[in-house]
Amino acid sequence: MQETTFLILTALADGSQHGYGIIAQVSEISGGRVRLRAGTLYAALDRLRADKLIGVDGEEIVDGRLRRYYRLTPAGTRLLAAEAARMHANAAAALTRLNLAGGIA
């Protein structure tokens, strides 16, 4: 799974978000390292919707502008959980080996 995809799914993990909200959440989750642009975001959202990993939760008009909210589907939640567990296990293995080698304090 690409990092952008992982971060978008993570941004939706604790509730639905609209496009701008996802961009802000991704920036926050990545500590400001990943700044999603609209073109990248909507290409990813389109693919995730097609793969049924996210769905539309509703729409509203704010200041004359359309906001569409996205949420994780059960399949998206399962995929994110599996990916997070895999990354966690890999990171734990790496840290254990670094500790054994005295690489980090």
Next chain:
Amino acid sequence: MTDSERLERGYRRLVALYPRAFRRDSEEEIVAVLMATAREGQRRVDLAESADLIRGALRMHRGPRLPRALLRAVRLTYAGAVAELGVLITLLVTLGGLTSATIRSYPDFSVAQWHAVLLAHLTAVAAGAPVLLALWVWIACANARGNHAGRLAFRVVHVILTLGVVAVTYAGVPVYGMASAIAGGVMIQIQLAALALIFYPSKTPLPYRPHRQLGPAQR
């Protein structure tokens, strides 16, 4: 025109590069996000934003990722279009052979009747080949986009062409030369392989896109 209106117009020009289905579904939404992420006092779309939107548009035009078997089927369908062109070229190049074959097949015919038979065949090929060529390309494009109609059309065209070959064989109209027959055989083989791949069971869910038909759900 205000700076904000000028900026929005710039964004809309770039969003116009996206596929129509996407614009119908999401243009207002993506423009809203673009305006919300614009810098304070920004007047024009900057280079990085333009590159990102153009890249996004290209990605959407390429369509969804396809399962490997379907991807191969799409490539084979394009190869089928090339083979169809090959059949047409072979037929035109071996026109002399076709004339001889017509004469051999109908030895009792007069010259005028041979010409009539030849003309009927050539007219059928000249009219049918470009249509079939366009159909092959359309089927490949439709399947690449993950369109159900593409799969259905493939099955229908395959059945019609196979029945046509069987009918011609049984009717005993062996007017085509060996080269044309081989080219036609190659085309049918490619078509069969593509058909098998299109209906090859895949673990990957086919990325067909029902969400385009969803109506707006008010929050």
